[in-house]
Amino acid sequence: MIKKIIIFFFLFYFLALLQTSFFLHFLKYFPNLILIAIVLICLLEDQKNVFGVLAAILAGFFLDIFSERFIGYYILISLFLAIFIKLFLKTHFRLSLTNSYGSLPR
């Protein structure tokens, strides 16, 4: 779990750097890669797994660092987004898209 958190820490940090310094040269309105990553993690991971919520907090932290808002603004948004997706999947879907190893079930 800790290894996974460290990997995602650097992943979100790198995505934030790309978003703020690299991609703005190509498109005027570039989609928020970090929010997309949160949605994908929450959708694809096992329903019982809570890593998506932790990842959302981590991602929100980096969005806050590279934005002019107070620290916590994006943390709360991404946290609520992750919880909403989790609850939505729990109430409307019985099977997760992937198994606990992160691969598609046979």
Next chain:
Amino acid sequence: MLIIFFILIFNVFSFEVKNFFYLVSEPIQKKLWSAGATLSNFSSSIFNSQNLKKENEELKKNIQALIVENEFLKELKKENDFLRNALNLGLEKEFNLEVAEIIGKDIAQDYLIIDKGSADGLKGGLVVISQEKVLVGRIEKSYENFSKVQLLTFKNSSFDIEISEGIFGLAKGNGNFNLLIDLLPKEKEIKTGDKIFTSALAGSFPKGLLVGEVQKVQKLDIESFQKAEVKIAFDVGATNFVFIIKGLKK
């Protein structure tokens, strides 16, 4: 509860936390910024290759016209140099300037991050321009080694402008690099392409900084003023360095 506790702690030390991350990220952000600029120039040249032949012919025609214009401008330059020397004009002669490099843009809003901060004498409220004397914005917050520049297009920001021949109006930022000019007198004729400069009416910016040019004029019978959409002169993707006006020289 734990999350709220951490959020509060981070907000108490937000200046230090953000400054630390900007300091660590600065070399990577500089590389990414210049790589992005190079790559976007390269890719746009590939995508535009089909139009190159047509563009080439048009450019040849333009060269002829420019040669004639150049001769005329040479004469004007001589006169201008003479007047410049006489009046002691020029960017560095007019303002106390500090050069800074752009290292990033805010994720969601119209902000730039530059690599100079309070340690270099910068503080909130200072005006930021490009080397062509184009208005970029204003420093919103200065960290120790970095500053956040609020662009002129920031939503809800407003300042006075002057369109050629004494037409005054109020520029309002619309966010996402969009700027709108309001309160333009209806009886004045404004054309697409008219240059827009800052005005010294409210004293928010020094007079005569280029803002952009009129892109579209909106004149409605039901409104007592006319409005204009602006194509801003500052190109965030094409600029690496900016100047911060620390004060005016007398």
